[in-house]
Amino acid sequence: MQPQRLIGIAALAIGVVLLVMGIRATDSFGSQVSEFFTGSPTDRAIWLTIGGAVLVLVGAAAALVPLKSFGR
Numbered sequence: 001m002q003p004q005r006l007i008g009i010a011a012l013a014i015g016v017v018l019l020v021m022g023i024r025a026t027d028s029f030g031s032q033v034s035e036f037f038t039g040s041p042t043d044r045a046i047w048l049t050i051g052g053a054v055l056v057l058v059g060a061a062a063a064l065v066p067l068k069s070f071g072r
Contacts, residue, residue: 008062015055022048 025031025045034042 002067004067005063008059008064010059011055012059012063015052015057015059017052018048018055019052022046022050022052025049 022045025048026041028042028045031041031045034040040046
């Protein structure tokens with residue numbers, strides 16, 4: 001298996017974990033209190049969700065899109 005595909009699968013897996021952690025952090029008590037007073041969840045919940053979504057996209061692209069070999 002190509003190293004690019006392995007890195008993509010690892011990034012995809014880490015992204016899913018971060019996305020789940022971000023969604024769970026959004027439902028936490030502290031985040032709900034923050035959302036009550038400020039209108040938005042905590043910064044940690046937002047960054048976990050954004051980071052997870054970005055890693056899922058990057059990991060899927062790296063795992064699914066074949067790397068063109070130059071000179072082969």
